[in-house]
Amino acid sequence: MKNMCVGVLLCAVMLTCSAALASEAPTVLSVGVTGNERITSEYILGVVETEPGSPLERDILQKDIEAIYNQGFFSFVDVELRPEATGVAVTYSVRENPVINTITFTGNTIYKSETLMKEVFSQVGTVFNRAFFRNDLDRIQERYHKDGYVMVRIADVRVDDGDINIYILEPRVGEVIIQGNKKTKTHVIRREIKLKKGDLFNVVHFRHHLGKLQAMGYFEDVNVGFDTPDGQDDVVDLILTVKEKKTASIGLNLAYGTESGFSGGLTYGDTNLSGLGYNFEVGFEEGDEARYWGNISSPYMDKDTFAWRIGVSKWNYEDRFYHYQGKKQFEYDEKALSAYAGLGRKFGRDEEWSWFFTLRYLDVKYKNLHNAIPGYHDDLMKWSGTNVSAELQFTLDRRDPYLPYPKGYVWETYLEQALEALGSDFQYLKYWTQFRYYYPLNQFIDGLVDVDNMWTEDSPILFAARIRIGSSTKDELPAFARYSLGGINSLRGYHSRSFEGSNVILGNFELRVPVQQNFSLVGFxxxxxxxxxxxxxNLKDNYGIGLRVKTPMGQLRLDYATGGDEDRTYFGFGEMF
Incomplete structure (x- = not known):
C-alpha cells in the first residue's frame, strides 16, 4: 500500500501568537474541517477532543490528527490555526483516499474472485478506507486458514488511483523428504502421504495423512518440518522424520471358556514384514479347541496398487455346543482345514469404490454328537464335506476422510458362489448387502445441554447405524455357510450363533456420547x-449400554446387553461397526 503521511502545521500560531502561547493558551473559538468531499464533517469531528471554548493544547491537537487519520478515509491530515481577536479558529485539513473503482485478485486458484469478494466489505464506488480494508484482508486470510490452507498469505496490496489489486500467495508442495526409516521402505511411507509435488498445501488433508501414517503402528514418533527453497516463496518442502519401533511380536496365551475349557497357545506376528507393510502371523492353540494357522496380507490398496491376502488354518474342536433358534441342542466335535486367497483394488475418480475377490477352500467334518437334549434338532451333522467358493465384494465408502470421527456412510455388497465345477460338494449362491451410517448430533444438542469438555467439534455425540440383509438361492444352506446372529458383533443379548439360516436381517443402532477425552458411553x-x-x-431384539476407553493398545470396548434368556457382558477392542 502507498505510504500515508500525517503532518501538523502550527506555524501560524507560533508566528502570530507566540506571546500569548508563552503566557496563556488561547481559547478555541471554532473547530472545522476542509478538504472533505464525501466524508461528512460531523463524522470527522466526532473523534476530535478539541472543542470551542476550550484552551488550545498542542498534545490534544496531535491526538486529534491521529484520530482522524485512524478513521482510515484519508491519506493526509493537517491542522490550520487562524488567530482572531479573542482566540483561535481550528481547521483540520484532510485529503480523502480515492474512490474505489475496481478490486481484483491475483494468484488465487483455490477460490474464485467472486468467492473472495464475499469476504470484502469495501465496495466499488465508496471512498477507500484503510482500516476497513485491513479487516477485509484478515477475513480473506481467515477463509483460507479455516479451510486448512494455513500457509496462504496476502503477499502484496497495490492501490493505484482507486484500482486495488490483492496478490495472494498460495504455496504448493515441493519435495517430500522422508528420513529416519531404517526398516520401513520409503515408498511404504510415501504412499500414505497423498500430497504430490505441485499440490496446494492443506493442513487438514496433511494431518489426515499423518494420522494414517501413525495408525500403521510402525513408528514411535513422526515429526514434520517445513522448508522454503531459496527464491521460491510459493513452494514448501515437507520433511518427515520418523522413529521406528518394533513391529514383530511373540504372543503367549492361556484361557478358559465355558464351552472350550482350558486352552493355550503361541503366536508370532509382524505387522511390517521386511519393511514392506505386509501383515504376517503364524500360531497355534492347544486344548479342546485346537487350532493352527498362518496368514500373510498386504492391506494397502489404491487405484494403482492391489491389496492381497493368503491364509491357511486347521482346527480340531471338541465338545462344541450347537444352538437352534437360541436354545442349546447338543455337543459335537468339528475338524476342518481351510484356505483362502484374495485380491482387490480401489477404483473411481476419488477412489471411493473398491472391489475384493476371494477364493475359499474348506474341508469340514462334524462328528461325535453327544449330550443332546430330549427331542433335539439336528441340522448340522449331515453337512460334512468339501466346499470351494468364490466371493466378490464391492464397497462404496463415502465417509469424510479428513475428520477425526466417522461421518457419512459405507455401503457394502457381497456375492458368494459355491460351485461343484470347482470341486465343491455343495452348490449355492449367497448375496447380502450392508449399510453403515454415521452422523454427528452436536448441532441439535448445542444450547439444550451445556456440559464443558464432554463433546467438542472433533469429538461429537455420534449416531451410528448398521443395516444388513441377506438371502440365498437355497432354502437350506450348509451349516458352515449359514448366516448367523448372536454374540458380541450382532445380537449382543444372545449367545453366539443363536440364530442361523439362509436369510438374515439385522439392525444395530448406537448413540455414542463422549464423556472425557478418553472415555465414551454408548447406548445401543x-x-x-x-x-x-x-x-x-419373529424378530429378536436387545438393548444395553457400553463403555469405550482409549488406551495405548487401542480402544477397549465393554458392552452389557439385556435380551433373550439372560443378560450378557462382552469385552473386546474397537467399535462393533
Whole structure:
C-alpha cells in the first residue's frame, strides 16, 4: 500500500501568537474541517477532543490528527490555526483516499474472485478506507486458514488511483523428504502421504495423512518440518522424520471358556514384514479347541496398487455346543482345514469404490454328537464335506476422510458362489448387502445441554447405524455357510450363533456420547433374525449400554446387553461397526 503521511502545521500560531502561547493558551473559538468531499464533517469531528471554548493544547491537537487519520478515509491530515481577536479558529485539513473503482485478485486458484469478494466489505464506488480494508484482508486470510490452507498469505496490496489489486500467495508442495526409516521402505511411507509435488498445501488433508501414517503402528514418533527453497516463496518442502519401533511380536496365551475349557497357545506376528507393510502371523492353540494357522496380507490398496491376502488354518474342536433358534441342542466335535486367497483394488475418480475377490477352500467334518437334549434338532451333522467358493465384494465408502470421527456412510455388497465345477460338494449362491451410517448430533444438542469438555467439534455425540440383509438361492444352506446372529458383533443379548439360516436381517443402532477425552458411553439397540425365511414378525431384539476407553493398545470396548434368556457382558477392542 502507498505510504500515508500525517503532518501538523502550527506555524501560524507560533508566528502570530507566540506571546500569548508563552503566557496563556488561547481559547478555541471554532473547530472545522476542509478538504472533505464525501466524508461528512460531523463524522470527522466526532473523534476530535478539541472543542470551542476550550484552551488550545498542542498534545490534544496531535491526538486529534491521529484520530482522524485512524478513521482510515484519508491519506493526509493537517491542522490550520487562524488567530482572531479573542482566540483561535481550528481547521483540520484532510485529503480523502480515492474512490474505489475496481478490486481484483491475483494468484488465487483455490477460490474464485467472486468467492473472495464475499469476504470484502469495501465496495466499488465508496471512498477507500484503510482500516476497513485491513479487516477485509484478515477475513480473506481467515477463509483460507479455516479451510486448512494455513500457509496462504496476502503477499502484496497495490492501490493505484482507486484500482486495488490483492496478490495472494498460495504455496504448493515441493519435495517430500522422508528420513529416519531404517526398516520401513520409503515408498511404504510415501504412499500414505497423498500430497504430490505441485499440490496446494492443506493442513487438514496433511494431518489426515499423518494420522494414517501413525495408525500403521510402525513408528514411535513422526515429526514434520517445513522448508522454503531459496527464491521460491510459493513452494514448501515437507520433511518427515520418523522413529521406528518394533513391529514383530511373540504372543503367549492361556484361557478358559465355558464351552472350550482350558486352552493355550503361541503366536508370532509382524505387522511390517521386511519393511514392506505386509501383515504376517503364524500360531497355534492347544486344548479342546485346537487350532493352527498362518496368514500373510498386504492391506494397502489404491487405484494403482492391489491389496492381497493368503491364509491357511486347521482346527480340531471338541465338545462344541450347537444352538437352534437360541436354545442349546447338543455337543459335537468339528475338524476342518481351510484356505483362502484374495485380491482387490480401489477404483473411481476419488477412489471411493473398491472391489475384493476371494477364493475359499474348506474341508469340514462334524462328528461325535453327544449330550443332546430330549427331542433335539439336528441340522448340522449331515453337512460334512468339501466346499470351494468364490466371493466378490464391492464397497462404496463415502465417509469424510479428513475428520477425526466417522461421518457419512459405507455401503457394502457381497456375492458368494459355491460351485461343484470347482470341486465343491455343495452348490449355492449367497448375496447380502450392508449399510453403515454415521452422523454427528452436536448441532441439535448445542444450547439444550451445556456440559464443558464432554463433546467438542472433533469429538461429537455420534449416531451410528448398521443395516444388513441377506438371502440365498437355497432354502437350506450348509451349516458352515449359514448366516448367523448372536454374540458380541450382532445380537449382543444372545449367545453366539443363536440364530442361523439362509436369510438374515439385522439392525444395530448406537448413540455414542463422549464423556472425557478418553472415555465414551454408548447406548445401543440391536434387532434382527436369521432363519430359513425372512419372518418379520419373529424378530429378536436387545438393548444395553457400553463403555469405550482409549488406551495405548487401542480402544477397549465393554458392552452389557439385556435380551433373550439372560443378560450378557462382552469385552473386546474397537467399535462393533
Amino acid at each position: 439397540y440391536d434387532v434382527g433374525h436369521a432363519s430359513g425365511s425372512l419372518d418379520w414378525g
